[in-house]
Amino acid sequence: MSATGSRTVQRLGAVVLAPVALLGALWMGQRAARAVRPEASSAAVSSAVVRPTAASRLSTPTPTTGTGFAGPDRAADAPEPDVHETRTWYAAGRWWAVLNRAGDGALTIWGLRTTTGPWVDTGVLVDDRPFARPVVVWTGTELVVASSGTRDYAGHALRTNRLTWDAGSSTWVQEADFPVTASGNPAPGVQLGVEPDGTEWLARQDADRVVVAKSGPSGLEHTRFAPLPGGIAGSDVGGFDLLVSGTTVRIAWRSKSSDSVHVTTWDGTQWTTIERHVYGVGGIGPVTAALAGPAAPSTLLVLLPTTLPSRGTNDRDPALLLLALDGDRVETSVVSRGEDGLAGAGLVVDTDQATVHVIAVARPAPRDAGAPRHPSPVVDKTADLSDLAFAPGPGAVVLYGDVGTRLAAPVVPGTAVGPTRGLLVMVAGRDLSGWRTTLVGGAGVDAGTLAQRTGTVDVVHDTFNGLQPDDPRPAAWHAGTSAALEADVVDAGDTGRALLVSNTDGGPASVACRAIPASRAPVVVRADVVAKGTAGTDAKLLTLKGPDGSLASARLGRKGQAGWSGPHGRVIGGSVAMGTPLRVTIRVDPTARTATVRIETGSGVVAEGADIPLLASGKAGPDEVCVGPGSNDPSASLLLTDLLVQES
Template structure:
């Protein structure tokens, strides 16, 4: 597993193990519930948006963020202390209908903030700058808000070039704009349309973003072509060498095609890395299940763009992706909301090494997910690359409950991979037994287990674990492994079964460690019939029947059913541990009528895994298979209604594998059931458990 893979696991283990911070505890599947962003002071909307923006930065050994304070109705600077976010009281923007993008440039906190009301001066794009007082660990205003427009925009984004100029981009009036500071960051050039010709003309829904890299400023924007025109969508990329005139821009397509663009862009840069200079998480407008939805684009050192699929539509209609780079381990992470488009649901992560950029299939790993906050969205990541000295915080928000969510990825490289949990044996399907025994395993030696039955809290449990006195209803068992490092499997293994409420005609009684409930148990020569505890499907005991090819060898157990029912279901869990040569077979179950005539045989031919059923003078192949040394739960339902009118249904592990309503099983009913084989010199070993008739 890559270092990044271990980091994913670390976050999962941490998120599952800590209580909600910064608010009253809220039960979370993964992640930590934070403060509300609605209250008497006001209400914010999607405060961890927008898609190209960053709300967090690292300085003076701590993480900081711009977050909404409901008590004051303002966006303020918060500090992460002991896993919780707390306000410092420094106001960044008093407009609750604004969204901020922030950059710590090493000396100053640069902020751009704007509302999204295009014709409202109260939504204007505003720039401000803050300094840091190390003695008080507080930020102070150095440059109060400077209005750069008299209108609002969907999103404004900023970065700093190598000369110290701050650049800002946004879209307005279906055009892409940029502006930048002059000598002192308190004065700015008038915002101007990107001087790149027609590509700067976009739709009203498109956005732009900006990034500083290797002595350049780069701007990327989306162009969503009108539907039905056959014109391809594009993500355009324009670059400006630091210090050059404002009209010195070069433009090129970065990625495009029919429906291949949407207004989702997140840019990050890393200087001097052979993998590339700039990385972009973008979204397409495709909507078929197999279509790519989230793409990663990267700019190589020769100025060419490359792309790969991160997530597809079928991976939960992913949206609002962001990218982060671990410069220490050289891993790249893509985060996205996955859930009903486009309100979100949960935050997932996928990762790749910068040395070989490729993403595994599937939705990725859940990082923030809650059963009480169903629309978690707008994940936020910092602009700057991170490493083990900083870790990586994630913010997100749920507009249905108006609550922040957060988590933290340590990036420390420790081996905290969560274990995988498996249920080796246990009940399945429908059973008359009110006891259940389940055997558990994990892929990490030394793991312990925590179990839950029917929704109860997880508590430590042994393997095997036994439950007695179960009620006649459906039951669900879940178990999660805990490895020696304390990491918990975030995806517990589960097993469901039903304890039948129908009065049983017969139960095998194997838990008494004998055949006392059976009418006849016979063996010949070296045939064997015995109870054992080494191999069981559930409970403590099962019956092992065996015979060899030697003269006179056979073994079977029979039960005379009370009342000779004309409609009955015989159930049993079987495994075949040995068989004879070609041409023979291993019977699992046989039924007889009152005269002793055989009604039915359920068997597996030697050298084959397929199950067959013989009845009415015919042999019928089923769709079921039972490999050797594998448990299978069979249900055989029989109604003896005469020639051509009898019904027979066979199920394996709850799935029907054979069915007919035209069998010829007579009308006398089922008198006897048998496990094993009365035919001599037919080698076999069968283990039977939970055999019952009802």
């Protein structure tokens, strides 16, 4: 981008961090002069933009339009966005979002039926944990979701999920072998980017450094989070954002101790970093990055609030800056000043209209004596990409909360918007019963049918076909007992890949378990297995567990007795030769506290039982499935070729 009288251009090596007297030199150009002190602004404001006084701005009556529409409700323990979150996307002619469903608060996919609502829960499960924070990336063919809790518990671990759009059924379908545990630890504030081949990049802040993990193209295996090489972004990080475009990975971050912004880039072979000095940005705070689009494909836009001390309602110091970085230049635009009172800002680029939107929460308008209070507004500040000149003032109101509610950071899409889609803005807040939504411009929704879930829906489907025999076992599978887990991905011939659970030391049973979405609704689990071993104890063909212990378990004795565990011991329903491929299906109904078990071969049912009392309370429903061979037999093994978990 070229410099103009209303834009700031800084060249590498030409910036000097100086006392206040040199700020005009640091922020070159007319916009820079306006950013330093209010008295320098009057000559720089063009005739097309009239800056309202602080008094007139804050006394403007609250508009009656732009209130948006309510819903859906939020679970009581669902976290509010404290910074810009990406949980919405546009696909198949409408807007979608990952939101908490009613009841248990699990995260599901919701669709916007019309431009004025309502939001409709499709029932497609993304994460069963109501406390998890999601971040989504829509690649154009695949929806990738990373979600994590915030506490240092195993249940708050980082998970990733992948779904695709099935045009035939007009619904989202979870891909086989997902979700997966990307990290056994929580990753609060994790950022997600996806390369064209499916490689996921995950980044989070660990104290004052950025740590990064990545997956293979399948997304089934992830590296551990680790610092970048050479100490890059290894200290002094006050906030960051991750941006993946093609095979280029960018991490934009601000320094805690100095007024500088850094961009660390992976070009496929090495990491490099550039540093740009910008007055007033040193310290801790959010960073949001986006590419300017086809018109300026190498220009990186970075939005960040300053850390300058507040001067009150007449504060003319810059409070929110937009940087345009291109090569050795950085151009600084003042989005808002302290008197505007903007917070929780998000950045959206409209490449079709060549504009950039900054969506933020503003202060409520002041009220006259005896008059009712005004609600907090969500505002949109817009500028052309050609000059990035934002009009003075807080911006245009697009949405309101309720009077007395404290709004959280608005949720805006992470991808570019356009004239046919509009700009979807959502906001939650303290004492606000649900989400508040508005669609700024655009048609937003086509006339197609928005399908809702009926019957059963797949929530886990492990086939292992995305893995290679030399790959480590999927991270979702872990040891279910104190015995070491012997489990490997193997080639199972015509059935594809499989998970082989062995017991080569001949000691206690090696049991493989994986978490499944907890649900109080009836759950059906189907496992295709092959058990071997004749000298040990029962093979655990399939066991469903809940918080209180085992709920139902199908077993195969060393002499081929097929059956299940009941409250009074093992029940034998039939016999089958060891090594026979079996399909085991268990249905658990937490409300009725009963289970149904079926064990069958390709030629018919071997054992079947209904209304079997659960082995434990089961009020919370199953949250884990386990399989494993018999113990005390070094030849014992169990081959799992397919696992399907459905919620009804």
